[in-house]
Amino acid sequence: MKRIILSALFTLLMAFTLTESYACTSAIITGKLTKDGKPLLWKHRDTGELNNRIEYFKGPKYTFLALVNSPDSGGIAWTGTNNVGFSIMNTASYNLRDANDGVDDKEMDREGELMFKALGECRTIDDFEKFLKKYKKPFGVEGNFGVIDAEGGAAYFEVNNTRWEKIDVNDPKIAPQGYLVYTNHSYTGRINEGMGYIRYTAADTRIKNLIAQGGDITPRWIFNNLSRCFYHPVLDMDLKEAELGSGWFIDQDFIPRRITSASVVIKGVKKGEDPLNTVMWTILGYPPASIAVPLFVKAGENQPFFMVKGEKSNNALMCDISLKAKSKIFAIKRGNGNKYFNFGALYNKKGNGLMQRMQRAESKVFKISAEFINEHKDKEMKKEELDSFYNSLFEVIKKAY
Numbered sequence: 001m002k003r004i005i006l007s008a009l010f011t012l013l014m015a016f017t018l019t020e021s022y023a024c025t026s027a028i029i030t031g032k033l034t035k036d037g038k039p040l041l042w043k044h045r046d047t048g049e050l051n052n053r054i055e056y057f058k059g060p061k062y063t064f065l066a067l068v069n070s071p072d073s074g075g076i077a078w079t080g081t082n083n084v085g086f087s088i089m090n091t092a093s094y095n096l097r098d099a100n101d102g103v104d105d106k107e108m109d110r111e112g113e114l115m116f117k118a119l120g121e122c123r124t125i126d127d128f129e130k131f132l133k134k135y136k137k138p139f140g141v142e143g144n145f146g147v148i149d150a151e152g153g154a155a156y157f158e159v160n161n162t163r164w165e166k167i168d169v170n171d172p173k174i175a176p177q178g179y180l181v182y183t184n185h186s187y188t189g190r191i192n193e194g195m196g197y198i199r200y201t202a203a204d205t206r207i208k209n210l211i212a213q214g215g216d217i218t219p220r221w222i223f224n225n226l227s228r229c230f231y232h233p234v235l236d237m238d239l240k241e242a243e244l245g246s247g248w249f250i251d252q253d254f255i256p257r258r259i260t261s262a263s264v265v266i267k268g269v270k271k272g273e274d275p276l277n278t279v280m281w282t283i284l285g286y287p288p289a290s291i292a293v294p295l296f297v298k299a300g301e302n303q304p305f306f307m308v309k310g311e312k313s314n315n316a317l318m319c320d321i322s323l324k325a326k327s328k329i330f331a332i333k334r335g336n337g338n339k340y341f342n343f344g345a346l347y348n349k350k351g352n353g354l355m356q357r358m359q360r361a362e363s364k365v366f367k368i369s370a371e372f373i374n375e376h377k378d379k380e381m382k383k384e385e386l387d388s389f390y391n392s393l394f395e396v397i398k399k400a401y
Contacts, residue, residue, distance in 0.1 A: 023046050023091065023092050023094075023183065023184040023195060023196055024043055024044055024045050024046050024047075024089075024090070024091040024092065024184070025043075025044040025046075025091070025181075025182075025183050025196065025199045025200070025203055025226070025255050026043045026044065026089060026090075026091050026144070026146055026181070026182045026183070027040075027042045027146075027179060027181045027182070027203060027207065027222075027226075028040070028041055028042075028146050028148065028155075028156065028169045028179060028180055029042070029178065029179040029207075029217050030154045030169050030170055030175070030178045030179065031152065031268075031270060032170070032178040033177065033178035033179055033211070033217060034216065034217055034218070035216040036270075037270045038267055038268055038269060038270055039148045039152075039154050039267075039268040040217065040218075040219065040222065040265055040266070040267055040268070041079075041087050041088075041089060041146055041147075041148050041264075041265070041266040041268065042089075042222050042226065042263075042264070042265045042266075043078075043079045043089035043090075043091070043146070043263070043264050044226065044227055044255055044256070044260065044263045044287070045067070045078060045079070045260065045261050045262045045263065045264070046257055046259045046260050047069075047078075047259060047261050048259065049069040049070070049071065049261065050259070050261045050285075050319075050323060051069065051070035051071070051261075051314075051315050051316075051319055051320075051323070052067055052068065052069060052070060052078075052261045052262045052284055052285075052316070053067075053068060053070050053284065053307065053308055053309055053314070053315065053316035053319060054066070054067060054068070054282060054284075054295060054303055054307045054308055054316065055068050055074075055308065055309070056297075056300060056301055056303055056308075057074070057077075057116075057119070057120065058120075059082070059117075059119060059120015059121060060120050060121060061120060061121050061123075062082040062083050062084055062086070062119065062120055062121070062122075062123070063082060063083045063297060063300070064077075064080050064081060064082035064083065064119040064297060065080055065081055065082075065280055065295055065296075065297050065303070066078070066079070066080035066115075066116065066119060067079045067080060067262055067264055067282065070309070070313075070314045070315045070316065071314060075113060075116055076112035076113055076116055077112055077115045077116040077119055078090070078112055078115070078262075079115070079264050079266070080115065080116075080280075081119075081266050081268075081278050081280050081297060082119050082120070082122075082297060083275065083276060083297045083298065084123045084150065084275050085123075085148075085149055085150025085151075085268060085269060085275025085276075085278055086118075086119065086122045086123055086124065086127070086128075086147070086148075086149050086150070087147065087149070087266045087268060087278065087280075088115050088118055088119060088122075088128075088145060088146065088147050089115075089145070089146050089264070089266075090111045090115060090143045090144060090145045090146070091143060091144045091146075091182050091183060091184055091196075092111075092142065092143050092184050093142050093143050093144050093158065093160075093184060093185060093186045093189060093194060094142070094184050094185060094193065094194040094195045095185045095186055095189035095190040095191075095193035095194030096142050096143075096158055096159075096160045096185075096186040096188070096189040096190075096194075097142040097160050097161065098160060098161065098162065101138065101160070101161045101162065102138075103138045103140065103161050107138070108140050108141070108142065109140070109141075110139065110140035110141055111141045111143045111145075113140075114135065114139065114145075115145070117131075117135075118131055123149065123150075124149045124150075124151050124153055125147055125148075125149050125151075125153035125154075125155050126153075128145075128147055128157070129157075129166065132157065132159070132164055137161070137162060138161035138162060139159055139160070139161050139162070140161065141159050141160070141161070142159075142160050142161070143158075143159060144156050144157070144158050144159075144182045144186055145157040145159060146182065148266070148268045149268075150268065150269050150271070150273070150275035150278075151271055152170070152270075152271045153170070154168075154169040154170055155167060155168050155169055155170075156169065156180060156182055158186040158187065158188050158189065165186075165188045167180065167187060167188075177208075177211055179207060179217075181200055181203045181204045181207065182200075183195070183196025183197070183199050183200040184196035185200075198232070198233060198234055198253040199253060199254075199255050201233040202229055202231050202232070202233050202254075202255055203226050203229070203255060205231070205233060206225050206226060206229060206231065207226075210225070219265040219267055219279075219281040219292070220292075220362070220363075220366050222265050223263065223265065223281075223287065223292050223362065224359060226255060227255065227256060227263040227283065227287040228256055228287050228288050228355055228359070229254070229255045229256070230254055230256070230343065230347075231254075232253060232254060239343050239347070240347055244343060244344060246344070247342055247343055247344020247345065247348075248340050248341070248342055248343070248344070249340070249341060249343050250339060250340055251330070251338075251339055251340065251341045252339070256286065256287050256288050258286075258330055258338060258339075258341065260286055260287060261284075261285070261286075262282065262283060262284050262285070263282075263283040263287045263292075264280060264281065264282050264283070265281045265292075266278065266279070266280050266281070267279045267280075267281065274378050276296070276297060276298040277377055277378065278296075278297065279294050279295070279296060279373065280294070280295040280296070280297075281293070281294050281295070282294075282295055282307065283322075284307060284316055284318045284319040284322060285318065285319045285321070285322025285323050285325075285326065286322055286323070286325075286326040286329070288326075288329070288354065288355040288358065289322050289325040289326040289329060289346075289354055289355070289358065290321075290322035290358060291318075291358050291361055291362045291365060291396075291397050291400065292362055292365065293306075293307055293318070293365065293390075293393060294365075294369045294372075294373065295307065296381060298380070298381055299381050299386055302381070302383045302386045302387070304318075304386075304390040304393070304394070305317070305390070305394075306318045306321075306390075306394055306397075318397070321397075321401060325354060325401060328342070328345060329342050329345055329346060329354065330342075357401075358400060360400070361396050361397060361399065361400030364396045365393055365396055365397070368389075368392060368393060368396070369389075369393070372389050
């Protein structure tokens with residue numbers, strides 16, 4: 001076993017010559033696959049800005065919730081859902097941009113601007129297609145945009161500076177099992193180029209295995225089995241089952257990474273249901289060191305105090321707490337030390353690792369939240385009820401740390 005581990009470490013060390021990409025892992029699971037018939041939109045965000053928070057916005061047509069960078073002052077969203085059930089997220093692509101497209105690199109990376117505008121203007125996937133047709137060109141993007149709506153629509157849009165392709169997740173010829181995983185390459189892009197193939201295989205393998213076992217894909221399952229997945233398909237190794245000796249390993253090609261800033265699962269509604277019943281389950285910070293919280297557009301400005309901008313800081317308290325805990329996992333600061341993480345502090349046979357404590361607390365959060373969500377289905381959420389609900393969740397979260 002030690003020889004296998006050493007060989008794996010050597011392989012990963014050789015990979016350090018590659019440039020670290022700011023990317024993401026994502027999936028759309030249609031209602032055909034989930035047991036309750038509701039679609040799921042998952043984005044696991046990797047980025048250079050690790051301070052993320054939630055903000056409520058009023059767009060020209062619709063109100064919406066969005067994941068944003070804490071330093072930003074508006075106009076940019078990195079995933080979100082609006083009051084008519086339109087939800088959107090993205091992953092960067094590295095094989096889609098046309099060569100010599102004439103666009104300066106300084107004009108790129110505008111995916112967040114596009115999604116912010118779409119959330120304020122779009123109700124359906126058809127609306128999003130019309131939105132793209134009218135949007136100013138060049139787009140200033142190279143990415144995959146995942147979208148679901150309250151009419152049963154589910155699709156990815158592969159978009160570069162001048163054109164886009166719609167990949168319909170409801171099409172059985174494209175997604176025969178009712179889902180698609182996307183990382184940092186596009187299906188219509190240049191073959192065998194791009195990035196994220198190892199993370200793609202890890203996520204796709206986990207989902208396929210669950211389907212084969214007859215299991216149900218839920219937000220909780222996604223967080224535990226994808227957002228906190230330490231399975232490495234190239235090494236054919238799951239760190240939860242490996243003997244690591246010191247407990248340290250190399251942070252390379254796992255879904256949760258040092259540059260992960262959030263993980264979001266938007267649970268949509270079935271056609272005909274009130275789109276305000278959509279739930280935006282959100283983990284701020286490093287998922288193995290954080291806990292998911294349910295958010296609702298119909299709560300309006302009454303979002304949980306620990307998920308939004310603080311009174312004295314642009315940061316969210318939940319993100320600050322998670323990043324502080326994460327610093328003990330990525331504890332080596334000098335040289336290339338930040339490329340190593342203490343998995344033994346996250347997970348161990350005694351069951352008292354940080355990630356294990358987060359999962360137990362998150363189980364309580366899901367239980368408390370299920371009661372609240374059921375009680376307020378198709379109903380207004382009053383401020384005092386929301387305050388009491390989120391205070392109860394925060395007590396669970398505090399005890400976990």
